[in-house]
Amino acid sequence: MKENPKKNQKRQELILTIVEVVNRLGYENLTIRDICREANISIGTFYHYFNEKSDIxxxxxxxxxxxxxxxxxxxxxxxxxxxxxxxxxxxxxxxxxxxxxxxxxxxxxxxxxxxxxxxxxxxxxxxxxxxxxxxxxxxxxxxxxxxxxxxxxxxxxxxxxxxxxxxxxxxxxxxxxxxxxxxxxxxxxxxxx
Missing domain, CATH: 1.10.357 (Tetracycline Repressor; domain 2)
Structure with missing residues (x-):
């Protein structure tokens, strides 16, 4: 199955944002809710692109x-x-x-x-x-x-x-x-x- 290029681009943008959040706040105690708040995305959006926090x-x-x-x-x-x-x-x-x-x-x-x-x-x-x-x-x-x-x-x-x-x-x-x-x-x- 071919991945949607738009979805892939959005996912890559989210990854860059999430990496910035992790660098700023650390990963261990960071929750998905924290990631979503800091990345300015909904929890649903996170789960649209990732299955769980460890995907990061x-x-x-x-x-x-x-x-x-x-x-x-x-x-x-x-x-x-x-x-x-x-x-x-x-x-x-x-x-x-x-x-x-x-x-x-x-x-x-x-x-x-x-x-x-x-x-x-x-x-x-x-x-x-x-x-x-x-x-x-x-x-x-x-x-x-x-x-x-x-x-x-x-x-x-x-x-x-x-x-x-x-x-x-x-x-x-x-x-x-x-x-x-x-x-x-x-x-x-x-x-x-």
């Missing part, structure tokens, strides 16, 4: 995945260690641009609701992309084969998520991109073949 979190994760698939992946070169550095720095930059509240939400939502653990879903585009980088790196003899592709990809994902959660916990008190870059420069030395 799913949409945030889809936004990250789409950004990586459409903007980051095409920028990769032949050096897979550099691609890992690009990957994690782009994630940090995405967090920085999204703001502390959104980053906190994408870092902790799965911990609160384990039935929807978007972070560890290995079928997510983000996971598939980093596994591809590691796989190619091992094939090119750039990355050690002392660990499996999945193990190294998991190390990368956990490391970058750890920084994003810490940065959000500390209210964005430090340069997340610089911190992630420095960490993964050292990490990359450890996984070099």
């Amino acid at each position: 979190v799913r949409i945030l994760f889809k936004g990250i995945d789409d950004y990586f698939e459409n903007s980051v992946l095409p920028s990769f070169g032949n050096d897979e260690l550099k691609n890992i550095l690009t990957f994690v720095c782009e994630y940090a930059s995405y967090c920085d641009k999204s703001g502390v509240a959104i980053t906190r939400e994408i870092s902790t939502a799965p911990l609160i609701n384990a039935s929807r653990n978007y972070l560890s879903n290995q079928k997510r585009k983000l996971s598939i992309i980093i596994e591809g980088v590691v796989f190619r790196g091992q094939q090119k003899k750039q990355i050690t084969q002392d660990f499996t592709v999945e193990q190294i990809a998991q190390m990368v994902l956990v490391g970058m998520r750890g920084y994003s959660a810490d940065w959000a916990k500390n209210q964005g008190a430090y340069d997340i991109v610089e911190a992630v870059k420095n960490h993964f420069i050292v990490f990359n030395k450890g996984i070099s073949a």
